[in-house]
Amino acid sequence: MAVRSEVNIEVRYYETDLMGIVHHSNYIRYFECGRHQALIDMKMPIFEVEKRGFMLPVVSVECNYKTSARMGDVLKVITMINDEPMAKIRVENRIENAATGELICTGAVVLGFIHSDSRKPCRAPEFFLEAFRAFNK
Amino acid sequence: MAVRSEVNIEVRYYETDLMGIVHHSNYIRYFECGRHQALIDMKMPIFEVEKRGFMLPVVSVECNYKTSARMGDVLKVITMINDEPMAKIRVENRIENAATGELICTGAVVLGFIHSDSRKPCRAPEFFLEAFRAFNK
Amino acid sequence: MAVRSEVNIEVRYYETDLMGIVHHSNYIRYFECGRHQALIDMKMPIFEVEKRGFMLPVVSVECNYKTSARMGDVLKVITMINDEPMAKIRVENRIENAATGELICTGAVVLGFIHSDSRKPCRAPEFFLEAFRAFNK
Amino acid sequence: MAVRSEVNIEVRYYETDLMGIVHHSNYIRYFECGRHQALIDMKMPIFEVEKRGFMLPVVSVECNYKTSARMGDVLKVITMINDEPMAKIRVENRIENAATGELICTGAVVLGFIHSDSRKPCRAPEFFLEAFRAFNK
Numbered sequence: 001m002a003v004r005s006e007v008n009i010e011v012r013y014y015e016t017d018l019m020g021i022v023h024h025s026n027y028i029r030y031f032e033c034g035r036h037q038a039l040i041d042m043k044m045p046i047f048e049v050e051k052r053g054f055m056l057p058v059v060s061v062e063c064n065y066k067t068s069a070r071m072g073d074v075l076k077v078i079t080m081i082n083d084e085p086m087a088k089i090r091v092e093n094r095i096e097n098a099a100t101g102e103l104i105c106t107g108a109v110v111l112g113f114i115h116s117d118s119r120k121p122c123r124a125p126e127f128f129l130e131a132f133r134a135f136n137k
Numbered sequence: 138m139a140v141r142s143e144v145n146i147e148v149r150y151y152e153t154d155l156m157g158i159v160h161h162s163n164y165i166r167y168f169e170c171g172r173h174q175a176l177i178d179m180k181m182p183i184f185e186v187e188k189r190g191f192m193l194p195v196v197s198v199e200c201n202y203k204t205s206a207r208m209g210d211v212l213k214v215i216t217m218i219n220d221e222p223m224a225k226i227r228v229e230n231r232i233e234n235a236a237t238g239e240l241i242c243t244g245a246v247v248l249g250f251i252h253s254d255s256r257k258p259c260r261a262p263e264f265f266l267e268a269f270r271a272f273n274k
Numbered sequence: 275m276a277v278r279s280e281v282n283i284e285v286r287y288y289e290t291d292l293m294g295i296v297h298h299s300n301y302i303r304y305f306e307c308g309r310h311q312a313l314i315d316m317k318m319p320i321f322e323v324e325k326r327g328f329m330l331p332v333v334s335v336e337c338n339y340k341t342s343a344r345m346g347d348v349l350k351v352i353t354m355i356n357d358e359p360m361a362k363i364r365v366e367n368r369i370e371n372a373a374t375g376e377l378i379c380t381g382a383v384v385l386g387f388i389h390s391d392s393r394k395p396c397r398a399p400e401f402f403l404e405a406f407r408a409f410n411k
Numbered sequence: 412m413a414v415r416s417e418v419n420i421e422v423r424y425y426e427t428d429l430m431g432i433v434h435h436s437n438y439i440r441y442f443e444c445g446r447h448q449a450l451i452d453m454k455m456p457i458f459e460v461e462k463r464g465f466m467l468p469v470v471s472v473e474c475n476y477k478t479s480a481r482m483g484d485v486l487k488v489i490t491m492i493n494d495e496p497m498a499k500i501r502v503e504n505r506i507e508n509a510a511t512g513e514l515i516c517t518g519a520v521v522l523g524f525i526h527s528d529s530r531k532p533c534r535a536p537e538f539f540l541e542a543f544r545a546f547n548k
Binding site: 149150151166169170173182183184208209 | 425
């Protein structure tokens, strides 16, 4: 039981820096795009989570850069949730050049559930677990 | 009766692009920094405006670029509100290199008052006009 | 004789602000995405222009905001170059909600040709004019 | 022998997101601001490194978020290089609320030296090691 999702993203000019390559902070943003797509694929988009009174702030992030992406490149952002969420969700990411398959970076992001009202941490709500379990069935 | 405010901003690496210069969209963001400082100088910071039930979305923006800023440059963002706000506020901006005084760009941003609840446009609230009139007294 | 191009762009989470809507500076960036697509459609992508020794810095930008875009919205960015470029190119933009057709903003960006080596302004190079004239033939 | 540097950064409006807090990707950018200040404090700013024919791309990044920063907050970005650079430099970061001292996040960034011309990895150049060793003397 796991979630796996893919989405393609085109690098934009203003995301590149002086070195002519995508600024390293942007991959963290691409991870987020991939993560939001994964939630959509789970039929539980982030809006819906928020509407039901929960938020999912980022607890930690890590990224290992293998090679660089350049303007105009199309990137395949692969998102995986391998373990059933508890109080936290661990999301793994892998970004490849969509045209060549070359690995660009890998990473992982941990998110924590909190109640929107109290801003207190909590366990993954049941509706979220159901969406997770229903994936791939 | 007018508001005039200045704030210095340091260019950050990720704000520059492939050409080695600040991406043109960032000056629009610097204008916002200047505008927020002007509101603080008016003793009416944007938080306070929002807390009192109003929002100030941007209606239009224009910017004329004279020369470029580079990483590490310190920019002086000058913000002027020359006319008493009505349903809209016109904010004029001028960005100079703080070290050399060289003119980098000029621009203007028009904002409109709206009620946060109804999201309907409205006239500048009295507390805002008082803050505007009290400036420089 | 004119260039017209369209490209769809999906709003990303980090492009929205406190008000839940796309930060106004990002539309300036979407204009750039549209402009780059227009150059690709002219078979003269910005890379190619730069490789041939020219740069196209932004001289001025203006944007009029009609309504707001939100996260997850798909935007249709329409780009038009109605006049043959001289020393400058005037690019007009229009952004619509791709699903509903609602107008989100309109704007115009003026770019100037410069030689990469001398950084001096110059007339539009012949290869660029040919690409412009060949469009739609 | 170690490098330690501090710089204050003010949170800007467009760096906050829907939740009213700084978007998590921006701390990675603040780390970069801190890192560049550390290089300036070492009298070896990144420009100078680049001018001498070397680049310092990011190899990996990690960040652990403790609490959130909001618009208008002033952040103290603390940067530490505890070990003499080899082919890589490990830079540790800590961001605190400058007013309250509250810990906001911690992180580490690893950079690798490469020759600008060949884009091949290399050992830390002697001039860089000298700057590192001269710090705090």
